[in-house]
Amino acid sequence: MSVELPTWCLPPTLAWPQASQQFGSLHVPILAPSPAQMLHLAERLRASATTMQRLPIARIVAAIDRAATQWFAPDYAPRVQLLNQLPQINGYNQAMLNAVLDRMLADWRAPQLWQRLNEQFGDPLLLDGWRPSVVGESRVLGPRLTWHICAGNVPGVAIQSLIDALLVKSPSLLKVARGEPLWAAAFASSLIEQLPELAESIAVLWWSGGEQALETPILATAEAIIANASDQAIAAVRQRSPAHIRWLDYGSRYSFGYLSQRMLAAPNLAEIAANLAADSVMLEQQGCVSPQALFIEAPSAAQLSQLAALLNQAMADLSQRYPASSAMLAATRRSADEYEWQALSGQPIQLLSQPEQPWLVVVDQGENLPTTTGRLIKLMPVADFAELAQRVSPLRQHLQSATLVCSSEQRAELAEALALLGVVRICHAGQQAFPQAAWHHDGRDPLRSLVRWVDVERSSHLHL
The missing domain is CATH 3.40.309.10 (Aldehyde Dehydrogenase; Chain A, domain 2)
Known part of the structure; x- marks a missing residue:
């Protein structure tokens, strides 16, 4: 059986060879990139960071909200397809998936997103430019590329990871999991429909974890990694990770x-x-x-x-x-x-x-x-x-x-x-x-942990 939902989302004009992979009882089309193609993708995503930084945070929040609203509709075609196909992969029954989708989507509405931004930054406009601060003026900048290593045990975790990066204006490359290879690509497509400027800044695809030939170009390009995985999987990637990469790892709990x-x-x-x-x-x-x-x-x-x-x-x-x-x-x-x-x-x-x-x-x-x-x-x-x-x-x-x-x-x-x-x-x-939308995931501020603060100090009257 072939799925109709997209199992990948790439920037425009990229054409990669395809293969087929069995997930549960479904045979799913997947992409089969070469290491050179993966390097080109990572570099292209990172190059989009400058354009993404210019997007007002209000436009990003509004786009996420509109995409979530689409997915809330029971008759939204991609949702119907997901509910029909995902139980054949991850073993959840359709009624529970329906409840999980609604609960996850509720956290991606505009009021909840603004609540998170206000909770973690106080002034979300720090993401748009310079704002008055105790040192003079300050702003925050997200990573030029975030690599997401996604778990498949709970539907929607990959999308939550993507949204965290979007809220700090970071381009994203998602490696989805065998247990949930469908929703992230479909939701990313919905996001791009709502805000076409994101098309150059999001990529979603599956490959078998640990393929060093594909992952080495990503590690050479990414500035942050969000990993929802086992302790063993996280440790294996950390061993190959450059020291400068910012890590948010959510391991075994x-x-x-x-x-x-x-x-x-x-x-x-x-x-x-x-x-x-x-x-x-x-x-x-x-x-x-x-x-x-x-x-x-x-x-x-x-x-x-x-x-x-x-x-x-x-x-x-x-x-x-x-x-x-x-x-x-x-x-x-x-x-x-x-x-x-x-x-x-x-x-x-x-x-x-x-x-x-x-x-x-x-x-x-x-x-x-x-x-x-x-x-x-x-x-x-x-x-x-x-x-x-x-x-x-x-x-x-x-x-x-x-x-x-x-x-x-x-x-x-x-x-x-x-x-x-x-x-x-x-x-x-x-x-x-279902934790509250603004919870401190594993005891941390997910958004603050991703950003880099920049200060412009006011003039000092001290002369040494």
């Missing part, structure tokens, strides 16, 4: 939830369980924000049983709304088999869901913190917060999001403790899958 003992008796426990289940199901445990475990403070056997029953009911409801794909069902079955073997071998494992159900609720009282695969919720009882801290402290450099379910009186104290552990985002149940 561990996210979790914490349910305090006091909340086990809360009158709204069913609502809490529904929100916790939604956090687990949305993104199918594929995101860096996805909770790999739910730590529960000092539950009695009866409280654990009650919570498991509520979670099972919530998972049943979610499975009606977002039916698991065949790939997700297979992954869940593999996890169930593994946990059953662990239980039979005497490890402290309890399966609290029925074998025929398309999800798992598991109690794991072991010491290890394995990652989860499939549609499952892993409950990990701890005596208190100090035991949680002991369990996750070895992962300090990888900690990211934590759902905190506790009383209002406990929240400030526990949030402080989580921050000191290394967690960079603390949220309420039901919000874990």
Whole structure:
């Protein structure tokens, strides 16, 4: 089956040889450039930086907003095609993809984009030219070329990376992932329709990661790299990267939830369980924000049983709304088999869901913190917060999001403790899958981290 969506986006007049690549059950046309062609592309993109710097930031924001508005329409032809084809590649079901697309697109509307710019720069017009500052006048300049190494576990991550570069007026070369090779090129085409001046400044294509002959010309030309990839993949590229390149690397992360003992008796426990289940199901445990475990403070056997029953009911409801794909069902079955073997071998494992159900609720009282695969919720009882801290402290450099379910009186104290552990985002149940648009991704300002500040100092009356 051939796809109709573009799998690449190149500046005008470039004509490269094509090949075919299988992604999931789809045979997808791809480009097959030579190293010389890749060098020419990178140099052409970087040469467009001067023109891109002259574009007012308001025009760029407006173009992104208009493209997002197009993609919001349920009958927009590229969206319809994406929803038909992407499940055959990444295993998400169409209903969930629909929800994920809408949530991602909401962050690419003008109010959210201006919120991010104001949050990170105070005065977004610093991107357009000189502005008064404490030293005299200042402005910011984005990289002349940003290379994006994109992950395919969550739809839209590549586009978010592209938008970050656009907001600092940096030309972009995106290497899309095997798990999501379609949306970025299609969205880039929509952007260029809205603002044709971007045509010289955006390229999107796929090639097999680690092809040094293709990547060496990019490393020789790029001024920044945004990498959403595994730690191993990032380390491999870093070894070949010149020292001057500015890096924003988003590697392997561990996210979790914490349910305090006091909340086990809360009158709204069913609502809490529904929100916790939604956090687990949305993104199918594929995101860096996805909770790999739910730590529960000092539950009695009866409280654990009650919570498991509520979670099972919530998972049943979610499975009606977002039916698991065949790939997700297979992954869940593999996890169930593994946990059953662990239980039979005497490890402290309890399966609290029925074998025929398309999800798992598991109690794991072991010491290890394995990652989860499939549609499952892993409950990990701890005596208190100090035991949680002991369990996750070895992962300090990888900690990211934590759902905190506790009383209002406990929240400030526990949030402080989580921050000191290394967690960079603390949220309420039901919000874990989708951070706010202006969040500090992995504890950093993504836009400020990309730019270079330039100051023109005012005249000094000091004479040495």
